[in-house]
Amino acid sequence: MLFQEIDQLITYDERQRMVPSDRDRLTALVDSARAQDPTDYTTLRALGIGLLVLGEYADAIDHLNRALDLADTSGRRIAASINLADAYRYSGDAAASETLCRAMLTLARKEVPEMLCFSLQHLGKALTELDRRQEAREVLQEALALRMAEGDPELIARSQAGLRLLDT
Missing domain, CATH: 1.25.40 (Serine Threonine Protein Phosphatase 5, Tetratricopeptide repeat)
Incomplete structure (x- = not known):
């Protein structure tokens, strides 16, 4: 559910990078999820994407790495890794x-x-x-x-x- 909520608050800029369509709502959603200190793959990945979109790259990388550690299928590994790749790219690497x-x-x-x-x-x-x-x-x-x-x-x-x- 968190993934869909975050996805609805994302649009794309002229460079085709994800940006918030409603920064305040996305920030509130991310803060609420982060306060719950998630430990499951799905929430960690969704939270990592939200942090990435908000420009909090170090935290995004941390959450996406934690999700990657929990990836139990090749599909989940690919999804979290591609999101992690975006976090590196957005942060300049x-x-x-x-x-x-x-x-x-x-x-x-x-x-x-x-x-x-x-x-x-x-x-x-x-x-x-x-x-x-x-x-x-x-x-x-x-x-x-x-x-x-x-x-x-x-x-x-x-x-x-x-x-x-x-x-x-």
Whole structure:
């Protein structure tokens, strides 16, 4: 439930980074969840994402690492790791983000193909921030092709937006 509540308070800026759509509500939600000192994967991951969106990168990294320690499936490992990669990227360490995204892309190709486009999309974002535009374009085009095959308009739009960033 916390994950859905946080997700509803997130939008994207011109760089396709997550930002709060209502900072006050997100802050209140994050503060309330943090006060409960969660110890389960789902809450730690949701809280980590909320902290990331609020710009509290060190706390986001801590919570996402704690969630990652509790990941009991490859899918959960990929999800928490990609969120952790975003925390590194937002905090200025795009190289660490790339490394983590590449590892999760390998895992997705091997074990969790339904998370392949998620891994590709975030690797593309890391490569974009590293100004490796041609690599980013190839990765984002692969993500877009997968998303078009799946037919999710919101995810298709995000991949298209990532590709448009490369043309600016």
